Amino acid sequence: MTDISIPFGWNAYQSCQAQTCTNSYIQESGVSFWRDSNVIISLFFYVTVAGAYNISLVSDEIQREAEIQVSIPSLSFNYYAKFNQNSLNLSLGSIKIENPGYIKVDFQGTKSMINRKYGNYPKLKALVLSNVQNRNAIKFVQQSFSSHFGRRGPSVHLNYNLESKSNIQHFINHVAVPKYWDAVGTYAMAIGFDYGYFGMQVNSQHERRILFSVWSPQKTDDPSSILPENQVILVSKGKDTVINSFGNEGSGGQSYLVYPWVAGVGYQFRLDGYPGQDGYSYFTAYFRDPMKSERYTLIASWKRPKTQSYLTGLYSFLENFDPETGNISRKAYFNNQEAFDNRRKRVKVLSASFSYDDTANKQQRLDYDGGVDNKNGYYLRNCGFFDKTQVKRGNVFSKN
Template sequence: MKTIILSLSFLSLLIGTSCKKSDANTADNTKTPKEINDFVATGPKIAIALGGNAWVKTTASEQINNNGLANWTNAGAVTSVYFRTEKPGMVTVALRMKVPSGNSTFKVSTGTQSITKTASNSSFDTVAVGNFNITAKGYIKFDIQGISKTGDYFGEVSDLIISGKPVTDTVSYAKDNIDSRFYWGRRGPSVHVNYTIPDAIKNNVEWFYNEINVPAGSDPTGSYFMSNGFGEGYFGIQVNSATERRVLFSLWSPFPTDDPATIPDDKKIKLIKKGTAVHTGEFGNEGSGGQSYLIYPWAAGKTYTFLTRAQPDAVTNKTVYTSYFKPADGNWTLIASFERPATNTRLKSLYSFLENFNPEMGNIERKANYGNQWAIDTNGNWTEITAMKFTGDDIANRGYRKDVGGGVNGNQFFLRNGGFFSDATALKQTFNRPSTGAAHPVIDFSNLP
């Protein structure tokens, strides 16, 4: 599951830079690198593409695009490349790179180990760096930083090439850019809580109640903490920038398209009502439909409550979905009510997810606790939901990113992703949380806005 928020920042990375800048955007990086004659390590070599596995910390013009590190002019810029190995040992490192003009001196580091090299090749070639000792299995970070240069650019780097004992077919990294996997890999893996609904009510759930608490420091920009997901839509909170946060409720159209302009009138999502200060419109790119959001300064460390309702009409074959939001110390707020055509269903396939929608923040960890889940049937009966299955998206399932976590934290479920932590949780496990031991929340449904 991926978020619908569009990001102009990442689109600019894909468009490329002007002709006055480094030309890594147009370089042919599909050729097989030349053999590295002075490798000490033996065994298979792996080329880890920076386009899907690197991030650059800079205050200047450096960027990571599909071809790797481009516009490398600033000695203060640090480019970090990540991969995971299941074996410790000696690894030999090289860079596939070029220096457009002059000579460039740079260093490659991991942990306390650092090697300085000078390169002057004006076309892409393999530049040997040296040997590094990997002391434990798990995620490894290599940093690349410029020291001095005689030309305008330090260079363009497409791949970190590794060989040695740790290099086996179990090394984890974004291995290809099919279906834009470099982009999704840099966003990082999405992880999900798929709730187990008792058979007695699973076809008759009218309301779903859930709570989220994001631990302090676990809410970097680009995070989407989705609470109430169902077969036709989803509802949660986002960190959209350093100054803006949102409560977001979206509903897909039954017409399959990434372009909302192509949806026929009889398949469009219809807004029934919305709350005060709530923005509404359409979304596209990952399916299309109706979207609503409230700009709201929610804070890490506090608990927020989410309530969603489905009201199907078998005669018209339409279903109305409504979502409400409440802070721990406040009242219920209507986000929006949408009508979905060609739909006659209650709430099914209930789930939560955690994702990052900003590829520049895919190397930062995030975490959330999801607790006190209740399903309410059409007769008003409350059922506490205490079981779930932990799953991930395509990037997680392929093992391109293994920094995924989920399970039970006290009497809550939790999700964790990003940051390249090594203590991953195996996907497709089931978990059961303890009951809260309390009566269900009290809601005056007749008085909701």
């Protein structure tokens, strides 16, 4: 038997029952400075083995007596935890889990036991499961892993298999994010390649972008350190395209169009790439909204130094870049892929293989999926703590 301690700072999210709950209470140290009874803190973990578990709540700061409602909706569990100065480790009783899967535990402060004048709700550090026979029976984001990437959730990829990889100069992909699956932080990347990526993002409640970036050949996360001979150079851009440099995930040239794309619409992305005679390779991205135009719009064209390449390593991905929304599921469809070589000969896209990032590979998060829908094309899904699917890394999907 062993005890499993699940840290709030790596595995919890907050939601609000009122229109205005602006404070963020979740830090790596736990849930801190929590005053609002309209805020619900939700902690997630995955159980691989059914069984009975004792649970307790660990705090390392209690300012005054307070009461927190603890509920597990899927188990019809409800408990009122009353804290005083002696309640740094408070037993919540036992739970019985009959089926493997994700468990969500909600915490909400009661209005009657807290007053802004007298201090905060108790600081929540960890939820402890006791009587665990096998440590590997409980999966969650470990403190040894990045809380940023763990709370973001797993990124998932489709790696396209073409009948030929030689001299691919043009690639087209259609991407649709279904209605209600477009949470803030979503990046449905339509066309990735060895030197950059191109797709659409939800950047906030009020802004969405069509983003195209190309990496510099100099390996650095600091764009200001790139030597002049390693700079990615802008060749041309669309009328309303914004141009920046980027860092923290490699560095290079960034271009984006602020655009109010809509969930449920299939948008068209086209990428051209070829080696120039000047030692650069040229990469140009175009976007088309089928609801508004029959023509593609130029996003930007970049040239990359010390590179002689057509389009290689073609893939798509779905990620969440906002750690505060990793508890919300995303989904995207990728359809009608077309490839052409430098002689404009069509190259068949035969299939797509599934892969994921370290968050999934190290089993910090299990909420990922991918496959094929013969009507809507290949799909990717991630985040939201849905129960694990049977898809595995390396699975190959083919459309009829």
